[in-house]
Amino acid sequence: MATAFRINGQAVSCDAPAETPLLWIIRELFKLTGTKFGCGAGLCGACMVHIDGERAFSCQTQISELAGRAVTTIEGLSSDSSHPVQKAWLAERVPQCGYCQSGQIMSAVDLLKKKPHPTRDEIVAHMGTNICRCGTYPRIVRAIERAAREA
Amino acid sequence: MGSAAPLNTVVSRRQIMTGAVGLTFALALDAGSAAVAAAPDGDGTRTRFSPWVSIAPDGTVSIMSAATEMGQGSMTSLPLILAEELDADWDKVRVEPAPVIERIYGNPAFGGAMYTAGSTAVRAYFEPLRIFGAQVRRVLLDNAARRWGVPVNELSTEPGVVVHAKTNRRLSYGEIAAFADIPATAPEIKPEDLKKPSEFRLIGRDVMRLELPTKVNGTAIYSIDVQVPGMIYGAVATCPVDGGSPGSFDEGKVKAMSGLLRQCACPMASAYSRRLPGPHSTAKQRSKALSAGIALAGPGVLIATWGSKTLPPPPAISVFQLPLTGSSRAMLKARSAAQRLWSKPSTAATMPITPKWSR
Numbered sequence: 087m088a089t090a091f092r093i094n095g096q097a098v099s100c101d102a103p104a105e106t107p108l109l110w111i112i113r114e115l116f117k118l119t120g121t122k123f124g125c126g127a128g129l130c131g132a133c134m135v136h137i138d139g140e141r142a143f144s145c146q147t148q149i150s151e152l153a154g155r156a157v158t159t160i161e162g163l164s165s166d167s168s169h170p171v172q173k174a175w176l177a178e179r180v181p182q183c184g185y186c187q188s189g190q191i192m193s194a195v196d197l198l199k200k201k202p203h204p205t206r207d208e209i210v211a212h213m214g215t216n217i218c219r220c221g222t223y224p225r226i227v228r229a230i231e232r233a234a235r236e237a
Numbered sequence: 238m239g240s241a242a243p244l245n246t247v248v249s250r251r252q253i254m255t256g257a258v259g260l261t262f263a264l265a266l267d268a269g270s271a272a273v274a275a276a277p278d279g280d281g282t283r284t285r286f287s288p289w290v291s292i293a294p295d296g297t298v299s300i301m302s303a304a305t306e307m308g309q310g311s312m313t314s315l316p317l318i319l320a321e322e323l324d325a326d327w328d329k330v331r332v333e334p335a336p337v338i339e340r341i342y343g344n345p346a347f348g349g350a351m352y353t354a355g356s357t358a359v360r361a362y363f364e365p366l367r368i369f370g371a372q373v374r375r376v377l378l379d380n381a382a383r384r385w386g387v388p389v390n391e392l393s394t395e396p397g398v399v400v401h402a403k404t405n406r407r408l409s410y411g412e413i414a415a416f417a418d419i420p421a422t423a424p425e426i427k428p429e430d431l432k433k434p435s436e437f438r439l440i441g442r443d444v445m446r447l448e449l450p451t452k453v454n455g456t457a458i459y460s461i462d463v464q465v466p467g468m469i470y471g472a473v474a475t476c477p478v479d480g481g482s483p484g485s486f487d488e489g490k491v492k493a494m495s496g497l498l499r500q501c502a503c504p505m506a507s508a509y510s511r512r513l514p515g516p517h518s519t520a521k522q523r524s525k526a527l528s529a530g531i532a533l534a535g536p537g538v539l540i541a542t543w544g545s546k547t548l549p550p551p552p553a554i555s556v557f558q559l560p561l562t563g564s565s566r567a568m569l570k571a572r573s574a575a576q577r578l579w580s581k582p583s584t585a586a587t588m589p590i591t592p593k594w595s596r
Contacts, residue, residue, distance in 0.1 A: 167450060167454045181452035
């Protein structure tokens with residue numbers, strides 16, 4: 087049975103098996119490869135997207151849970167990298183290898199939506215869902231503080 | 238990052254300008270050599286000055302980057318070094334990944350192999366790239382001097398432009414590229430011909446890493462993002478802890494997965510497990526063995542599938558047998574690590590490879 091939902095504002099329909107992870111649908115079917123596969127177990131945050139405006143591990147979300155809901159990926163955050171978090175990410179030169187950064191950004195956007203002016207501790211706690219093997223954490227914190235200031 | 242320019246294998250003799258004599262990674266090449274002929278020449282509208290530099294009529298300067306960009310900034314820093322001595326307008330520089338031609342693009346720090354490691358790229362390529370940039374600048378100057386009929390020593394450059402101050406004439410690099418006559422061998426550049434650090438316009442300046450914007454909007458392409466027609470997907474379901482090996486798995490259930498091509502057990506490995514430190518090993522050895530084991534443990538079940546619209550979920554059915562023998566602390570640690578990883582009581586000798594699928 088096909089599941090109808092929205093990705094980045096577009097109405098889509100997908101007839102993949104009910105238990106198929108959203109991550110695979112996003113990457114393989116819709117070719118939105120900005121969302122990354124990391125651990126496949128909800129441990130690293132590389133696959134973070136928004137579902138109805140709230141962050142979610144796309145590797146831990148089954149297609150069957152999506153009917154009628156709206157998914158936003160890194161590609162849907164802005165059409166021209168103009169989201170305040172993306173701008174802050176560039177200003178602070180956050181990414182190194184960059185593999186985890188789509189997920190980091192999606193988590194950061196989620197935080198600022200809920201709490202426009204988080205404390206440093208709140209940032210660190212919220213971003214604990216996302217791992218960066220390059221160790222860009224200090225820059226991630228600075229970028230979120232900058233986005234909170236400049237948004 | 239991004240896609241390489243299409244390869245153009247038709248290259249005329251006069252388009253080749255070899256590197257400076259004495260540099261092991263840019264030997265004087267036979268003009269017709271297959272290696273050089275394979276170097277990219279873009280869409281054919283650009284003039285290739287050397288295996289490193291092409292200039293288009295609109296002034297766009299394409300520079301090869303010979304190192305692999307892994308987030309360390311090589312694709313920006315290496316071309317910037319060349320652009321410095323070329324006196325290129327950085328805003329008009331386009332960087333392309335160099336094709337695998339070690340005779341031209343190899344890393345001097347690794348005997349000319351195209352190998353990016355050990356923080357060597359900037360150090361090892363620094364002098365050669367400066368010379369390659371200076372060579373192309375010299376060729377541009379020589380061409381402008383011939384065009385204007387003036388001595389070359391009356392000319393100077395500003396970023397992207399050759400200037401004859403006496404007569405207030407200017408020719409952009411793009412304009413020169415359109416008529417440039419390129420020598421078969423590179424002009425000689427002596428150390429004193431290179432810029433003094435005080436004359437640097439680019440080196441030492443904080444410039445935006447070229448690939449960075451692609452890493453905040455999802456457009457950066459990683460190897461996992463490359464999809465080619467007809468590709469199949471393979472996955473090895475490995476035991477999450479060292480010392481585990483494939484136990485039983487429900488073949489029928491695996492076979493029933495849609496799109497499945499083939500499954501097989503991969504018994505590659507207890508090689509690592511056999512090297513597990515014994516009970517008298519140090520804590521450091523044990524913890525090293527444990528972490529390596531988690532990353533590398535081989536035994537598993539290979540599932541190959543076609544990429545298709547109906548994507549099979551990973552097999553929630555593979556079961557791994559954890560060794561019950563042995564009482565080394567490493568094994569106990571492995572057991573507790575497994576417990577944490579999969580949130581399952583470790584009293585059972587088996588554990589599922591996919592712990593949960595709902596959020």
